[in-house]
Amino acid sequence: xSCEEPTTSPTPENNITVVSSDGKEFLLDLKLTEQSExxxxxxxxxxxxxxxxxxxxxxxxxxxxxxxxxIIEWLQHHRYYPKWxxxxxxxxxxxxxxxxxxxxxxxxxNEMFELLNAANYLNIPRLxxxxxxxxxSRITGKSAEQIRTVLNIKTDVKNDVYTGIPIQEDSSxxxxxxxxxxxxxxxxxx
Amino acid sequence: MSPLPLLRLPFLPLKNIIQNWNIYxxxxxxxxxxxxxxxxxxxxxxTAYIILNNLxxxxxxxxxxxxxxxxxxxTWLFKMKDISERDNTESEDYNESNRTHTFTLFSENPLLxxxxxxxxxxxxxxxxxxxxxxxxxxxxxxxxxxxWMNGCDKLTTIRNVRFMLNVNNQMTLALFLETFQxxxxxxxxxxxxxVDIQRVDGKIGTVMWTHYVGSNEHEKIPKTLLxxxxxxxxxxxxxxxxxxxxxxxxxxxxxxxxx
Numbered sequence: 001x002s003c004e005e006p007t008t009s010p011t012p013e014n015n016i017t018v019v020s021s022d023g024k025e026f027l028l029d030l031k032l033t034e035q036s037e038x039x040x041x042x043x044x045x046x047x048x049x050x051x052x053x054x055x056x057x058x059x060x061x062x063x064x065x066x067x068x069x070x071i072i073e074w075l076q077h078h079r080y081y082p083k084w085x086x087x088x089x090x091x092x093x094x095x096x097x098x099x100x101x102x103x104x105x106x107x108x109x110n111e112m113f114e115l116l117n118a119a120n121y122l123n124i125p126r127l128x129x130x131x132x133x134x135x136x137s138r139i140t141g142k143s144a145e146q147i148r149t150v151l152n153i154k155t156d157v158k159n160d161v162y163t164g165i166p167i168q169e170d171s172s173x174x175x176x177x178x179x180x181x182x183x184x185x186x187x188x189x190x
Numbered sequence: 191m192s193p194l195p196l197l198r199l200p201f202l203p204l205k206n207i208i209q210n211w212n213i214y215x216x217x218x219x220x221x222x223x224x225x226x227x228x229x230x231x232x233x234x235x236x237t238a239y240i241i242l243n244n245l246x247x248x249x250x251x252x253x254x255x256x257x258x259x260x261x262x263x264x265t266w267l268f269k270m271k272d273i274s275e276r277d278n279t280e281s282e283d284y285n286e287s288n289r290t291h292t293f294t295l296f297s298e299n300p301l302l303x304x305x306x307x308x309x310x311x312x313x314x315x316x317x318x319x320x321x322x323x324x325x326x327x328x329x330x331x332x333x334x335x336x337x338w339m340n341g342c343d344k345l346t347t348i349r350n351v352r353f354m355l356n357v358n359n360q361m362t363l364a365l366f367l368e369t370f371q372x373x374x375x376x377x378x379x380x381x382x383x384x385v386d387i388q389r390v391d392g393k394i395g396t397v398m399w400t401h402y403v404g405s406n407e408h409e410k411i412p413k414t415l416l417x418x419x420x421x422x423x424x425x426x427x428x429x430x431x432x433x434x435x436x437x438x439x440x441x442x443x444x445x446x447x448x449x
Contacts, residue, residue, distance in 0.1 A: 113195045113199070128203065135207050136208075138194055139207075144219070150194050153223060
């Protein structure tokens with residue numbers, strides 16, 4: 001899908017400022033924030049879509065400037081896309097993406113992990129779903145043993161009944177603790 | 191490529207990722223560790239209808255449904271083969287016409303693999319066994335499967351059980367009747383008509399024709415069906431029914447009989 005992307009420069013009336021965890025400010029067009037349910041709800045709650053309301057910068061404590069830059073790139077590209085609707089993703093056997101998305105997400109696993117957490121926090125469903133599908137595609141067709149390699153799981157527990165290969169407890173460095181980002185995104189504090 | 195830190199994700203994205211996988215991938219992920227198995231149990235809330243078969247190899251046919259029905263969904267077929275067959279078998283196949291995905295798994299002990307896969311499916315999904323076709327099973331292989339069925343708390347009823355008896359496998363029905371402890375479902379077949387058959391050694395048996403399957407046990411047989419059946423019988427079926435296999439060429443004379 002391709003959409004025309006007319007160039008528009010944010011003006012104080014139609015934008016808000018978000019501040020990343022490392023203190024960098026980003027000017028965001030209100031049109032772009034519609035793709036983020038977290039930001040859209042925040043803007044609605046504080047009536048930032050009104051021109052007569054003073055807009056304070058919105059701190060995004062869980063998102064670094066690099067991640068924010070990447071997210072803005074995504075929002076810009078999908079600016080004129082129709083509203084995201086979740087299709088029936090279950091049991092899909094093919095994982096195909098448009099070229100732009102393939103290139104956009106051609107990043108190391110750890111960066112994609114951070115980007116997914118950010119998409120989850122900001123509640124950007126199209127980005128969230130796309131990264132989930134990309135991550136899912138990295139497991140497809142793999143055996144349990146191959147998945148252990150991909151996930152870097154090391155500690156043995158018992159032998160696999162099928163193959164005799166050790167089943168490993170997930171205690172590797174890649175699994176130490178869950179992400180600190182909350183499950184249910186809520187508007188960041190003002 | 192750096193490791194994929196999948197298990198450090200919050201549950202919501204992890205659930206979304208898991209739901210992108212097919213049943214085979216979900217099972218493989220569940221086999222990785224206790225934690226992945228628990229995650230899969232939380233993320234996958236689906237009903238799986240299972241049909242067990244043994245056509246040249248042990249087979250588990252699985253249909254996943256979220257709505258309670260099972261007709262419009264793809265079928266996932268697990269075939270368990272001996273490891274010696276690995277070289278000349280594709281491990282994965284999809285048949286578009288009947289929407290069946292086939293996964294061939296290899297093991298030195300296909301029966302054990304069959305049982306372990308069955309156990310895993312029951313752990314991960316909300317499973318029920320719809321049918322078991324014991325046609326080609328031998329008693330030795332049946333016994334551990336029936337033992338598992340008897341011990342499986344999640345399995346209460348098997349809706350449909352079929353045997354095709356011949357001189358070589360009469361013991362399987364006896365074994366099943368003696369050892370199976372769970373309930374059997376009802377198919378609500380209407381039998382209305384049949385034929386008496388006489389073997390060459392003089393023994394007579396009755397073969398009942400199943401012409402219709404009712405939707406419930408209280409539904410009456412439609413009169414038109416009965417009428418048509420009687421009309422057919424009146425015309426005389428002087429038929430010959432081949433018993434056992436064609437190879438044996440053991441033929442039986444038959445005569446129609448109104449029930």
